[in-house]
Amino acid sequence: MEIIESVTQPPRSLVAEHFDDLEQQRSAAQLGMWVFLATEVLFFGGLFLSYTVFRSAYPRDFAAASRRTEVLIGGINTAILLFSSTLMALAVRAAELRNRKQLIWLLLGTAFFGIIFMVLKGVEYHKDWTDHLVPVFNFKWHEANSGHAQIFFWLYFAMTGLHAIHVTVGIFVMLILALLASFGKFTTGHYTPVEIAGLYWHFVDIVWIFLFPLLYLAGHR
Amino acid sequence: METTTHPPKLYWKTCGALMLLLASTWGIGYIDLGLFNLIVALAIAITKALLVALIFMHIKGSSRLLHLAATVGVIWLLIMFGLTLSDYSTRGWVPLNH
Numbered sequence: 001m002e003i004i005e006s007v008t009q010p011p012r013s014l015v016a017e018h019f020d021d022l023e024q025q026r027s028a029a030q031l032g033m034w035v036f037l038a039t040e041v042l043f044f045g046g047l048f049l050s051y052t053v054f055r056s057a058y059p060r061d062f063a064a065a066s067r068r069t070e071v072l073i074g075g076i077n078t079a080i081l082l083f084s085s086t087l088m089a090l091a092v093r094a095a096e097l098r099n100r101k102q103l104i105w106l107l108l109g110t111a112f113f114g115i116i117f118m119v120l121k122g123v124e125y126h127k128d129w130t131d132h133l134v135p136v137f138n139f140k141w142h143e144a145n146s147g148h149a150q151i152f153f154w155l156y157f158a159m160t161g162l163h164a165i166h167v168t169v170g171i172f173v174m175l176i177l178a179l180l181a182s183f184g185k186f187t188t189g190h191y192t193p194v195e196i197a198g199l200y201w202h203f204v205d206i207v208w209i210f211l212f213p214l215l216y217l218a219g220h221r
Numbered sequence: 222m223e224t225t226t227h228p229p230k231l232y233w234k235t236c237g238a239l240m241l242l243l244a245s246t247w248g249i250g251y252i253d254l255g256l257f258n259l260i261v262a263l264a265i266a267i268t269k270a271l272l273v274a275l276i277f278m279h280i281k282g283s284s285r286l287l288h289l290a291a292t293v294g295v296i297w298l299l300i301m302f303g304l305t306l307s308d309y310s311t312r313g314w315v316p317l318n319h
Contacts, residue, residue, distance in 0.1 A: 038294030045298045086236040089277040093226040213262035217250035
């Protein structure tokens, strides 16, 4: 049986004293998250910019280096993140409709696919290490322009690494939200935390949408 | 009950569209189109990002203030790219006499 909370007005105690009502509080939280995401666009943007500058300077070496990445793992991971984003969108809907059981399962599902993403990332990094593709530590390049290939792999690790940190944070956020949801915290009509966390998770998905073609498919394979 | 979110069917359709776009960008990665590889890959990535932002992140149907907040990040990014690339792409145009 699905637990659907009775539809009542959310208690006044959920509204901080500097807000008139829950709706105003919710709009302020959404705006705050979007402003934070704008700073995140620029945070990742710096790395995308270095990538653009170096790729336009050394297009052939970037294409050659890109062919050494694990395109199968990268592609599967893209599908996994897209799918987990879909579950997240459904979780926000479940929270709004006050469907506690569905909300918990969808949040756990989102976190689960995030964990699968990180496990595959770990397998991929291990393979990169054994293939001697880690700059500074064990980089060995048998084709031309080792230095330029090393710049590609430096960017590869910086961009996927920064992204992986964001995914890790997202997984913990989803697990904490699932725990709080099990206490009925977000099924009272106040589901802003789920919505805000969803915006973050979708943003992390968007970053990967750009990383996949740029890092794994640069130049045809 | 009135909702601000979309029906589940729309989310699943969006998911399907995203998967199809992923398959096409992956497939095109194996065909040599020269410079068009990059252009097609970026066009597909932008389409996917727009789908996620408009549907999953509810930009479609949200307030103008949120439209503005969502756009400024991209505008600042374009300014950063514009200024930096106008420097890098024009180095060497004017010979320096040192």
